[in-house]
Amino acid sequence: AQKITQTQPGMFVQEKEAVTLDCTYDTSDQSYGLFWYKQPSSGEMIFLIYQGSYDEQNATEGRYSLNFQKARKSANLVISASQLGDSAMYFCAMRETGGFKTIFGAGTRLFVKA
Amino acid sequence: DSGVTQTPKHLITATGQRVTLRCSPRSGDLSVYWYQQSLDQGLQFLIHYYNGEERAKGNILERFSAQQFPDLHSELNLSSLELGDSALYFCASSFLGQGNTEAFFGQGTRLTVV
Numbered sequence: 001a002q003k004i005t006q007t008q009p010g011m012f013v014q015e016k017e018a019v020t021l022d023c024t025y026d027t028s029d030q031s032y033g034l035f036w037y038k039q040p041s042s043g044e045m046i047f048l049i050y051q052g053s054y055d056e057q058n059a060t061e062g063r064y065s066l067n068f069q070k071a072r073k074s075a076n077l078v079i080s081a082s083q084l085g086d087s088a089m090y091f092c093a094m095r096e097t098g099g100f101k102t103i104f105g106a107g108t109r110l111f112v113k114a
Numbered sequence: 115d116s117g118v119t120q121t122p123k124h125l126i127t128a129t130g131q132r133v134t135l136r137c138s139p140r141s142g143d144l145s146v147y148w149y150q151q152s153l154d155q156g157l158q159f160l161i162h163y164y165n166g167e168e169r170a171k172g173n174i175l176e177r178f179s180a181q182q183f184p185d186l187h188s189e190l191n192l193s194s195l196e197l198g199d200s201a202l203y204f205c206a207s208s209f210l211g212q213g214n215t216e217a218f219f220g221q222g223t224r225l226t227v228v
Contacts, residue, residue: 035216044116045204045219091157101170102147102217104157 002027004092006105013082014113020067021077021108023092029053031097034075036066039089039107048090051075053097079110087112117141120205120220128228132193135223139186139207145169146188147208147217148180152201163188164210195227 003026013019025034036048051059051066059066067076079086089109095102117140127133139146148160150173159172163182174180177195182188192199202224206217 033216037219043202043224044221045206046116047216047218050216101159101162101172103159104149106156 002094002096002101002103004094004103004105006092006108008108009106010109010111012111012113013079013086015084016081018078018080019082019110021079021090021092021110023075023077023105025073025075025092025094027073027094027096029096033095033097034066034068035093035095035102036064036075036077037091037093037104038086039091040085041088045091049077082112084112084114086110116218116220118205118207118218118220120203120223122223123221124224124226126226126228127195129195129197131195131227132191133195133225135190135192135203135205135225137188137190137205137207137220139188139205140218143207143209143218144186145208145210145217146182146186147206148174148188148190149204149206150201151204151222152198155201157204160190192225197227200225200227 005024032053034051038046049061063080065078089107091107092105119138144165150158160174162170180190202222204222206219208217
C-alpha cells in the first residue's frame with residue numbers, strides 16, 4: 001500500500017538559510033509522481049514542485065528543489081534562502097501514474113526566524 | 115489564485131443536516147479531486163472524477179457522495195452530518211488524472227457541524 005512519511009512535525013530555520021524537509025514514501029509501483037505543497041496559515045494549498053519517478057534530474061522551481069533518491073524512496077524538499085513568508089505547513093504527496101489516488105504525508109510545520 | 119473555485123468558503127450547519135459543496139475546476143482541467151482535512155486525520159483523499167466519470171475512491175463515507183457534471187464542475191454532498199465531519203474540504207483539479215500531473219487546489223470550504 002502507498003504511504004508517505006514526514007518525520008519532522010516542526011522545523012525552525014533562520015531567515016536566509018537553507019532548510020531540508022524530509023519525505024519518504026512507500027509504493028510497489030515503478031511509475032509515480034511526487035509532489036510538495038505549502039499550506040500557509042490562511043489555509044490554501046499551494047503547489048510547489050513535482051518529481052516524476054523516471055525523471056533523472058532533481059526537480060527545481062526557483063528557491064525550491066527536490067532531492068530525489070529513488071533507491072532510498074526519499075523525496076526531500078530543499079528551500080534555499082528562507083524567507084519569513086516561507087513559514088507554513090508543508091506536505092509531501094504521491095500519486096501512482098496508473099492510478100488516480102493521491103496520498104499525503106502528515107506535514108511539517110516550518111518556522112522561519114528573523 | 116489557483117483558478118479553482120470552491121463555494122461556499124464557510125458553512126455552519128447542525129448535526130443531521132445535508133450540505134452541498136461546489137467546485138469549479140481550472141479552465142481546461144478534466145480531473146477533480148476531493149479531500150478532507152481534519153486535525154486528527156490530516157489530508158484524506160475522498161474521491162476523484164475524470165471527465166464526468168468516477169475514477170478512484172478513497173476514505174469516503176457512505177453518507178458522502180459526489181458527482182462531476184458535463185460542464186466539469188463538481189459537487190460533494192454530505193448528509194446526516196455528524197460533529198466529526200467538521201473539517202476543511204478541498205477540491206483540486208488537474209488536466210489529466212495520472213501521477214505525472216500536478217493538481218491545483220481551491221481555497222477550501224470550512225465546514226462546521228454544531
